[in-house]
Amino acid sequence: MTSTPGEPEATVAPKKGFDPIPSWVGPTTRLVHGARRPDWNAGSVVPPIYQTSTYHFPSEYSEAAQHGNTYLYTRSDNPSVEVPAELIRQMEGGEAVRLFASGMGAISATVLSLVQPGDEVVAVGGLYGGTTDLLSELLPRFGVRVRTVRDEAAGMPEAVLGNPTRLVLLESPTNPLLHVHDIARWAATCDRTSAMLLVDNTFATPINQNPLALGADLVVESATKYLGGHSDLVAGALVGPRALVGRVDAKFYFGATLDPFAAYLLGRSLKTLALRVERQNASGARVAAAASVHPAVARVHYPGRASDAEEEIAARQMRGRGGVVSLSLRGGRVAVDQFLRSLRFVHVASSLGGVESLACVPRLTSHRHLSEEELQATGIDDGLVRLAFGIEDSADLVRDVTEALDSIDTHSKAAPL
Ligand SMILES: Cc1ncc(COP(=O)(O)O)c(C=O)c1O
Incomplete structure (x- = not known):
């Protein structure tokens, strides 16, 4: 699927529990109204901060837990974290989302959850320094080969991808030289070779670009930057299909949980993102x-x-x-x-x-x-x-x-x- 500039791609319905919002709304209406819940304490218009690590079990706990309708522990779930998570999920146009304590938390948990010894990771030229360090220093210790492609090769995915390539990581625009990579072309080539395409959308934000709509498998962002927008919080996000986000989420989340107060600040900031x-x-x-x-x-x-x-x-x-x-x-x-x-x-x-x-x-x-x-x-x-x-x-x-x-x-x- 390709994106038409100017047309909002993210028209996914809100998650259960949030008020429904029509698919035709523009980005700012979505960001202001896309994560409202009728059941907030005292009917507050602004979501409360659930500054708690744990939750009382309701008397009908086993039934509620079976249906995923209850909270257990803030490392896994917290209502304050769900608000910005839901807004970012809708804006990126994905099925599932997980927020992290930093962008690097999101990138490292995602990469480490998706690769295994013998795999190859292709890093498309011009990645954030922290991501480059993670790939070049940590992955080889676990038997994962990392290949960086630059310049002309970065524009020719067909010539680059091979059999052992499990994951391709790219940023567009890149930091700090603002190069633009063809996300749809990389996505189509990854589909043909069964590699996964992970795009870091930090510089563009979902306002300027939707990698999932261009065919990427997963999108990560440092929410510390534009999404947080006020240089006063550190956070990260991962959005994509339920099956893939679930692989990162369920077991290998590494505990990089976003704090409820930082989540509140992030939710407040997102209203003015566009x-x-x-x-x-x-x-x-x-x-x-x-x-x-x-x-x-x-x-x-x-x-x-x-x-x-x-x-x-x-x-x-x-x-x-x-x-x-x-x-x-x-x-x-x-x-x-x-x-x-x-x-x-x-x-x-x-x-x-x-x-x-x-x-x-x-x-x-x-x-x-x-x-x-x-x-x-x-x-x-x-x-x-x-x-x-x-x-x-x-x-x-x-x-x-x-x-x-x-x-x-x-x-x-x-x-x-
Ligand atoms: C493109 C990009 N991705 C990821 C990160 C890491 O994000 P964080 O600082 O929130 O861990 C940064 C940080 O500068 C970045 O510029």
């Missing part, structure tokens, strides 16, 4: 355009800009291009230091997706564990800075970035930050 991402898309596109004509910038990295082929893929599979823009500055490290010092509203910090704009140097943060050769192979140069825009006014962000670029003195030797 509004925030709309603004972030606009700011990303405007800053990318402004930076592309600035003499201090050697290259702008933004989804679809890398080549005509990537533009065609992005136009086909994304409804918006996102709020992250990376810049390769001509003056290398010195220029990066001057640029970061001059930013007024864009704070220098790792992470992305919050209401405040952040800037970071990938070689010192998200990709700090990579060797010099790996950094070069990935295309992370000394002058690379990643900008993740928040919800400030787009014009102010364009001005802030342009003035900081203007401040770069290509002749001076500024002390490093």
